Amino acid sequence: MKLSLQYGLTKYSASRMFGAGLLACAWLAAEAACAGSFIMGDAVSLSKLSHRYNFLSYTARGKNLALRTKFNTFNFEGDTRKVVFNNTLIWLNAPVARHWGTWTIRDLDVDKTIVPLINPSQTLKSESWRLVVLDPGHGGEDRGASDLRRGLEEKHITLELARRVQAILRKYNVEARLTRDGDQTTDLDKRCILANRWGADLFVSIHLNAAANSDSSGIETHILPPAGCPITASAFVSARDRTAFCGNRHDEANVILGYYLQRPLIKYTRQEDRGVRRSRFYVIRNVACPAALVECGFISSRNDRIKIMTAAYRDNVVRGISEGILTYLNMVKRAQALNP
Template sequence: MKPKINTLLPILATLLLWAATGQSAVRTITSKGNTYVPLNNIVSYYGMQFSQPSKDRLRLRNKWHTMEFETNSRRCWVNGTLLWLNNPVQKIGWQWTLKEPDFSKTVEPAIRPYAFLKQAGNRIVVLDPGHGGSDKGATSPRKIYEKLLTKNIANRVRNLLQARGLTVYLTRETDKKVSLSERCKIASRYRADVFVSLHADSGTSSAEGAGTFVLSLPGEYSTHSYGQDSAPTTRYPGNKYDVANQALGTRIQQHLIKSTQQTDRGVKRARFQVLREAPCPATLVEMAFLTNPKEERFVLSQNGQDKLARGIADGIVAYFNDVKRAKQ
């Protein structure tokens, strides 16, 4: 008898996971042709305790890690850092589940990045100060341009990383316009191990906080276009680094919020050109809202600039330490 496709899929998914992690895999289930990971199986896989601290919160915890999921929502917190899932945590039958890529490409790289980074490099950083020249980027109420802030913070991050013995290049040293694909080519010429693009956001005067973007997964929505039309299936060069992208983005967001105490807007996904064309693991950091008077004051102060730069530098160093651990 020919085996049915829906009995083969979970077996295949299990084998793939096993191959990817080198450990016994977390068990999956299928529903309507999709593969899901029940939270109960993550609990047993990681040796965690399960609890439900409130009606819409599910908590998984062991000695080292805490994961918290909001029910029927795409928000989850790994060790306190907000990560946006591609799909809501949903109940299938009696179990709460994650869609498979949300486990293997979002949660796992955040929980144990060192398990996936054996091939990654940990020496050369290319920082990309967003905008420049006639492209001013966002403008603050006091007419401070995003292009100046991104360069200022890039200089500070470079100083901090060089003091730790790392090699750092910038995609622009002066106030000039550099095309998005040229920024990625520069990263490639310098043989970047990571590419970190720096930006500041604009929105309403009350919008606030910092967020870090990594490239969307093929066939999955970007965070801000969830549910619109159908999710693009194109695989971009940057998708070679899906797991490392998430590991890097999570470390930067974690340390940025720790350093600045800003509102945590989380690790999100988008198909920005610099992320699509990046020749290495890459993220784009939206450091603050220039259009918010409170955040404008923060990013213009020495103290604010120090904290932003320190958070980003610490995140890059933490990721490089994960790579070092992966190679041991």
């Protein structure tokens, strides 16, 4: 994904963004009216958190902080937003910080990151599982990231990956549609309008990455940060970050989806884990269902490019995305069975 495209449609007015195709987001008007205050709220010590949620143990060695349940481990890195949850990196909305000699985490991260991850069946009981919309990045005049000397164009690879994921989901009797099924130029707002019109229950946008630094390598999954929180790429909250978007209705489900996608992608590709990151990309903030955007390696990195050109790597990416989606859908079904 190129940065210019991530925010390419910011020129669209609010009325356009919340227009006909996004009527499902009408609730947002009231939410947006409340925007303006920084809502990160209070913090709680990790030790109190451990007692509150019956963690088996809390250990602190320097900046290495660990919370454990019977099945899950959170490894926090003090003074950063990084937490490794069961071997998968997830970016918090605010750093774990030291106050009066004790390490603390923001309440908002407890409510919207920690609790959903340790209790997905409670969090996902109000979500649905019938229709998956896959969004192959770019298309037509918009090539995306490319290395034309080697015949690599992001738009072709994302379409191939999306079609193959769709075929696997169909084998599992999951209805899956694509926002484009050919080499057409497709506006970002059209992708959201289609997903919302179809009544998508889950939206996954598929991309390959590019960066000016050719050493940047690995796989990342992007989800929307809660309103009032900075994106992972910035330490600061801008005025725009205070707006609540359609996708913020699913903050808790988004982090579960991001984790379920990133974990198998790393497991199968053995790529560097760049984590579940927070970004306000157009498509994930304007669809009315849980959503994530996967960046499946850097075309700009020699290391990644060599892999991306192999069938084995693409097989593993398809396997990872498919497994992530199926795990999410199965967890939604389980949540509904447990909470009729």
